[in-house]
Amino acid sequence: MKTALTEVVQQATWGKEVEQILRACVHCGFCTAVCPTYQLLGNELDSPRGRIYLIKSCLEGNPVGLETQRHLDLCLTCRACETACPSGVQYGRLLDIGRNLIEEQLTRPLKPRLWRWMVRAILSHPRRFNTLLDIGRIFHLILPKTLREKIPPLIKTADWPVPNHTRHMMVLEGCVQPSLVPTINVATARVLDRLGISLLRTSVGCCGALNYHLGAQAEALNQMRRMIDEWWPCLETGTEAIVITASGCGTLVKDYGYLFRDDPQYADKAARVSELTFDISEILIKENISALLPSTPPPHSTKKVALHIPCSLRHGQKQEGLIESLLTQFGFELTAVADNFTCCGSAGAYSILYPTISQQLRENKLTALQAGEPQVIATANIGCQIHLQSQSPIPVRHWIELIADRLDNRLLVSQRKNRL
Ligand code: SF4
Ligand code: SF4
Incomplete structure (x- = not known):
């Protein structure tokens, strides 16, 4: 795909990268066949190829409006299009850049702006989320259906195994998982305990994924820095790995190295964190659980x-x-x-x-x-x-x-x- 990116875009740290991504796209449309929003809405602008055009147009300096923003918002970020693309177009990276640029240029109408702010303010802050979850459990009958159906009943968990092994790893507890389904991380600790590995708990916090994908990238990067600061002393003192049980978080933490590549203070630490981050399935295969x-x-x-x-x-x-x-x-x-x-x-x-x-x-x-x-x-x-x-x-x-x-x-x- 030919491009005529603006001078500002060409000079940006990510300028070369977006140019390469856009040039790799050959408009074949293979990606549209697997795109859920295109399948449901039938609009080319709600397909990966359509969204790539919209982002390209924005990067070339053409005016963007709320309609363009909505087509990008409606993307699920599932990245099925990347898997289907024969040219290896890194759609996810392009989307992150495009969404961020448009977020900077446009102001959303008040209602959706407030709604998105509220979602971010609650879901990525475990204490606030816990408090509201407790209240929600009490008053669940009067909540709107979309919220009510997201509140699972309280679950009793087994005890976390005593960390008495010399080998240890630490778990990303996640922001909503410990309150919604606390049994997942306990089960992980029990399985690793059987392999002779103690799983250490770190303070509950958000990896930054929610803010990052909702256009609040500066706030997301700060959350990531906090996670790196928390993990770093453990990694320096023998903790072997960061174990992830929520694949959504895992995808982002494995990307920390890329996201901080130009940050002189965090680049090395972030790269190390990503290197030592594993989905629990990868750990079990590596440790020969069979x-x-x-x-x-x-x-x-x-x-x-x-x-x-x-x-x-x-x-x-x-x-x-x-x-x-x-x-x-x-x-x-x-x-x-x-x-x-x-x-x-x-x-x-x-x-x-x-x-x-x-x-x-x-x-x-x-x-x-x-x-x-x-x-x-x-x-x-x-x-x-x-x-x-x-x-x-x-x-x-x-x-x-x-x-x-x-x-x-x-x-x-x-x-x-x-x-x-
Ligand atoms: S499959 Fe890849 S190359 Fe083809 S249109 Fe989609 S993104 Fe572009
Ligand atoms: S990431 Fe977005 S554009 Fe790609 S397949 Fe999923 S919904 Fe479609």
Whole structure:
């Protein structure tokens, strides 16, 4: 694609990068076939190719309006288009730059501006979120449906294992996950404990993803700096890795190195943080969790699971096959799921900001997930889990909880055998 970028854009630190991205696009349109918003809305401007044109037009100095901003806002940032693109166009990077530029040039109307501010002010601050969640649980019957369905019941958790191993890793607790489904990180700690690794808790905080994708990039970068400052002393004193159980957060933390590449104070630390950040599935494969498996799977152990790999893991981290392999090794039967590369509609705060599109995508996804009559739906990101669970007749769980339960059952069986 030919470009005529403005002088200002060419001089920007990201000027060369956007030029390369735009030049790589050959307008073939392969990406449109996999784009959920194009499939639902049927408008070229709500497709990746259309959005690339809009961003290019903005970078060439043409005036932009609220309509352009809305087409970019409606993107789910699922990045399925990147996976489908034969030319390797880095659409996600281009979108971040385009959204940020337009955010700087335009002022949104008051209502959407306030709504977005409120979403950011609550969801990325764990204390505020906790307080409102407690209130929401008390008054859930009078809440609007879109909020009510996002409030899961209180869950009792097992104890966090005592950190008594010499090997240790730390977990990104996340901003909403510890209050919504606290069992996920406890299950992770239990599984790692069985591998001889203590999982350390860090103070609950936001990795910056929510603000970053809602056009508040300066605030997001400050949140990222706080995370790096918190983790750095642990990484310097022997903590082996940062373990992520929410793939949406993982995608961004793995990108810290790129985002701080021009920051003299944080570039090296951010690169190291990204290097040491792993999704829990990557850790379990690396640590050979299958060695803990019984030589023959226990009888009656097969459970039919429909697996939803979040877009952040599949398209963002380009990770495929690990969770499938782990669940199969642990005796779970994975059911076939059609269109499994398509977004479920959760997409961070998207389900709150654009409920109509989000709910349609959820309906399609739940139909596909239930086709094989699974007993449980498993996923790897808190946002997808809460979004799907709100309308699913069968339980939706994080896959690590299934593995933890199976390991605990095995332990119980072997303890019973020892007692006989
Ligand atoms: S598939 Fe890639 S090259 Fe083709 S139009 Fe989409 S972004 Fe451009
Ligand atoms: S990120 Fe997803 S929604 Fe956005 S343009 Fe690409 S495929 Fe479409």
